[in-house]
Amino acid sequence: MHQPEQDHALLLESRTVLPTDHGVFATCAYTFGDVTHVAMLMGEPAQAEAPIVRMHSECLTGDTLGSHRCDCGDQLEAALQAIAAEGTGILLYLRGHEGRGIGLAAKLRAYALQDQGMDTVDANRALGLPDDARDYTAAAEMLRDLGCSTVRLLSSNPAKAEALTSLGITVADRVVLPVVDRPENSHYLQTKRQRMRHDPLAGRVSVEEDTFPVYRTLASNSEVVAQLAQSADGFIAARGGDAEFVSGEADRTHLHHLRAAVDAVLVGATTVTRDDPQLTVRAVQGENPVRVLLDPRARIPVASRVLQSADARTLWLVGQDTEVPSGCGEHVEIVRLPASAAGSSAGADGAAGTSIEPAAVLRVVREHISGSILVEGGGKSVSAFLSAGLLDRLFLTVAPVLIGDGVPGVRFEGSKVMGEALRAPFRRYTFEEDVCTEFVLSQAARDHDAAQIAGQSAAQAVGHATVQNTGQEFDAR
Ligand SMILES: Nc1nc2c(ncn2[C@@H]2O[C@H](COP(=O)(O)OP(=O)(O)OP(=O)(O)O)[C@@H](O)[C@H]2O)c(=O)[nH]1
Ligand SMILES: [Zn+2]
Numbered sequence: 001m002h003q004p005e006q007d008h009a010l011l012l013e014s015r016t017v018l019p020t021d022h023g024v025f026a027t028c029a030y031t032f033g034d035v036t037h038v039a040m041l042m043g044e045p046a047q048a049e050a051p052i053v054r055m056h057s058e059c060l061t062g063d064t065l066g067s068h069r070c071d072c073g074d075q076l077e078a079a080l081q082a083i084a085a086e087g088t089g090i091l092l093y094l095r096g097h098e099g100r101g102i103g104l105a106a107k108l109r110a111y112a113l114q115d116q117g118m119d120t121v122d123a124n125r126a127l128g129l130p131d132d133a134r135d136y137t138a139a140a141e142m143l144r145d146l147g148c149s150t151v152r153l154l155s156s157n158p159a160k161a162e163a164l165t166s167l168g169i170t171v172a173d174r175v176v177l178p179v180v181d182r183p184e185n186s187h188y189l190q191t192k193r194q195r196m197r198h199d200p201l202a203g204r205v206s207v208e209e210d211t212f213p214v215y216r217t218l219a220s221n222s223e224v225v226a227q228l229a230q231s232a233d234g235f236i237a238a239r240g241g242d243a244e245f246v247s248g249e250a251d252r253t254h255l256h257h258l259r260a261a262v263d264a265v266l267v268g269a270t271t272v273t274r275d276d277p278q279l280t281v282r283a284v285q286g287e288n289p290v291r292v293l294l295d296p297r298a299r300i301p302v303a304s305r306v307l308q309s310a311d312a313r314t315l316w317l318v319g320q321d322t323e324v325p326s327g328c329g330e331h332v333e334i335v336r337l338p339a340s341a342a343g344s345s346a347g348a349d350g351a352a353g354t355s356i357e358p359a360a361v362l363r364v365v366r367e368h369i370s371g372s373i374l375v376e377g378g379g380k381s382v383s384a385f386l387s388a389g390l391l392d393r394l395f396l397t398v399a400p401v402l403i404g405d406g407v408p409g410v411r412f413e414g415s416k417v418m419g420e421a422l423r424a425p426f427r428r429y430t431f432e433e434d435v436c437t438e439f440v441l442s443q444a445a446r447d448h449d450a451a452q453i454a455g456q457s458a459a460q461a462v463g464h465a466t467v468q469n470t471g472q473e474f475d476a477r
Contacts, residue, residue, distance in 0.1 A: 008033045010141040022084040025091070030145070032138035035096040039142050040080075043088030046147030050172040052089040053151040054079035055139050055160060057097035060104055068184040069111065078177040079154050081450070090146060092139050100124070101133030119191040131196065132159065140167035156199040157192075178213055180440060180449065183423040214393075214427075214438065217452045218261040218372045223392040223445060224362065226375035226382040227258055229434070230409030232398055236379050237407035241274045247399040250431035253283045255376070258395065260286025263371030264315075266361075268381035269295035276304055279376070280311045288312035289374065292365055294381060296337060296356055302327040315368055317361065337364055358388040379409045387412035392445040397436040 013029040018040060025040035045051035056063075056079060062072030076091075083089035099107025102124060110123035121131050143151065143164075150170040153161050154177055161171040176199050181189055192198040218225060229247035230236050237243035245252065259265055260281045267279065272293055280288045291312050293300060296319040300307060306314055310331035318324055320339045341360035362385075365373065375385050385391050396410060415421050425446065429436040440446055 008137070010138065010145060012145065020080065022080040025080075028142075028146075030138070030142050032141060035138065037095050037138055037142065038093040039146060040083075040091040040093070041089075041146065042083050043086075045088055045090050048088050048148075050150045050152045050170075051148055052083060052086055052154055052175070053143065053148065054083070054089075054091045054154040055136065055164075056091060056093050057100065057134060058093065058095045060098060061107075068182050070188060071179050071182075071185055074179045074182075075177060078179050082154060082177060090143070090148065090151075092142055094134075094136075094139055097134050100131070101135070102127075102129045114188075119195070120188055121191060121195045134163075136160070136163040136167060140164060140169050143169055158197050158199075178427075178449075180425045180427050180446075182425050186426070213449075213452050215257050215261040217445075217448045218258070220452075221372060221444075221448045222370060223372045223442075223448065224375065224385065224390055225258070225262070225372065225393040225395065226385055226391050227255060227395040227397070228377060228379065228382045228409055229255075229397040229399060230379075231401045231403040231406075233402050233404065234409045234411075235403040235406035236377070236409045237274070238403055239406045241407060243275055243407070246401065246403075247397050247434045248432050251397045251399070251434045251436060254395070254397075254429070254431055254436065256281050256283035256286075258374050259289050259376075260284055261372065262289050262374040264290040264292050264365065264369045265374045265376045266292040266294060266365065266381070267376050268378050269293065269297070269299050270380070271376075271378040272300045272304055272306060274378075278305050278309065278311065290315065290369055292369070292373070293317060294356065294361060296322065296342070298322045298324045307332055315365070317364065333368075335364060335368065337361065358385045358390050362390055379407060379411065383410050383412045386410065386441075392440075392442040394439040394441060395436055396439065397431065397434050399434045 011031045013031055013036065015026065015028050018025045018027045023042065025042055027041070028039045030037050030039060043051075045053075054075075056076055057072070059070060059072035061067040062070045063076050066073060079091055083091060098104045099110065102110070106127060106129055109127055110120065110129075113123040113126055114120060118126060124131055143149065149168070150172050151164070152173040152175055153164065153171050154175055155161065156176045158174065161174045164171050189198070217223075228236060229251055231246055236246060259279070265279050267277070271277065272295070279291045288311055291306050291314040293306060293314065293316050295317060298316075298318045300316070302308075302325050307316070307328040310329050312331070314329075314332045315335050316324070316328070316332050317335050317337055319342075320336050324334055337356060338360060341356050341364070362373075375382050375391070382394070386394060424439045424441050426440060427438040429438065440449065
């Protein structure tokens with residue numbers, strides 16, 4: 001399939017420029033055989049040792065019509081952004097690659113079969129067509145013509161790198177663009193990962209632990225995010241309250257990364273009372289966030305670590321008229337919640353029967369804290385902020401354990417029908433045995449992600465590594 005087609009010669013038709021949302025690209029039209037392709041260049045890729053190159057397969061539905069059935073449109077955007085951020089690179093827009101080379105009509109027929117339940121591979125086969133019929137000869141010829149015989153390829157498909165290599169182009173590295181799975185394309189992307197050797201998402205897609213993009217995004221913006229680790233059946237602790245541990249060490253390291261990235265962590269009184277957490281950063285490098293304890297009835301025992309150890313500034317959010325016991329450390333600031341903050345039973349965790357409007361809590365916290373805030377637990381507090389629509393992101397880890405009954409994780413008044421269930425773009429991280437889903441809930445968070453991708457070099461945006469443990473022993477809480 002990838003044998004050079006000797007009977008075709010590459011013809012440079014024209015050189016011009018395209019001003020785009022991502023800057024001005026020098027643009028060449030090349031004809032190879034009877035197909036005309038486009039090369040968009042920024043900087044002087046021929047001078048670079050291994051410029052970043054995106055070989056983008058034409059996709060009318062995804063690139064032009066904005067369909068979310070595939071990730072092509074998002075990949076195209078992310079690639080142009082990465083090239084613009086690096087200042088040097090090439091995007092080859094490969095025509096004739098529509099539908100992995102089977103053409104538009106056949107792809108749409110394959111879509112119709114997928115509507116009936118087939119996956120993307122079986123649909124092609126049912127039509128008597130190959131899984132992937134793309135030929136990269138023209139792409140290799142264009143790269144040679146542009147003086148780039150060594151490249152860093154922007155793709156999550158190893159077959160593309162192998163094809164280029166077999167055509168005499170050196171692929172110094174293959175880097176994966178941090179494109180978010182969408183509910184509409186997650187099954188398609190999952191199939192590509194399982195059946196077409198595409199890289200698994202996120203957990204493996206990110207780079208060094210300290211450059212994991214979302215941590216930088218949180219550190220440089222002002223978001224309200226939540227994290228929770230629950231069992232596969234949705235509990236954060238056993239019936240007696242024992243929570244050590246639901247998720248594994250890698251997930252707990254991720255939690256410490258989150259703490260290091262944000263300015264404040266907020267927890268409900270029940271969690272503090274039950275677990276006696278420290279809420280500090282210990283598994284990774286980083287500063288301790290401000291601790292915010294949501295405790296309208298001042299039930300947290302004064303002997304709690306958060307009220308005794310001065311590792312971090314601590315705000316103790318108590319009710320307007322609640323009596324506060326003496327004996328806590330000098331690092332603790334008592335902050336009164338307005339009487340109007342008392343909410344319905346759907347509110348955030350105070351104590352059984354006491355609840356607080358999350359929005360009112362947030363207003364009070366914002367008087368003291370700028371920057372990102374992590375709602376770290378428990379299930380009631382996270383659920384209350386989620387259902388109040390106050391979260392920009394939710395990191396929900398599911399551990400392969402069944403507790404049967406216990407302290408509930410995410411619970412909120414749901415929808416009657418699946419069509420109204422809460423869906424959002426998401427990323428998935430594999431933390432050893434656990435799977436974490438990051439729901440990117442707000443438009444602000446999506447804008448921050450886009451700015452993050454645009455603002456960092458492609459080399460940082462991409463790569464292959466897990467969020468790793470530092471190797472130190474640590475007490476996770
Ligand atoms: N036959 C078929 N083609 C599809 C389908 N969905 C998207 N495509 C086409 O797939 C091509 C893109 O290939 P992908 O497998 O999505 O991605 P890739 O280019 O191999 O890998 P990346 O470089 O990581 O984007 C485009 O030409 C799309 O038109 C589908 O369900 N069936
Ligand atoms: Zn597509």
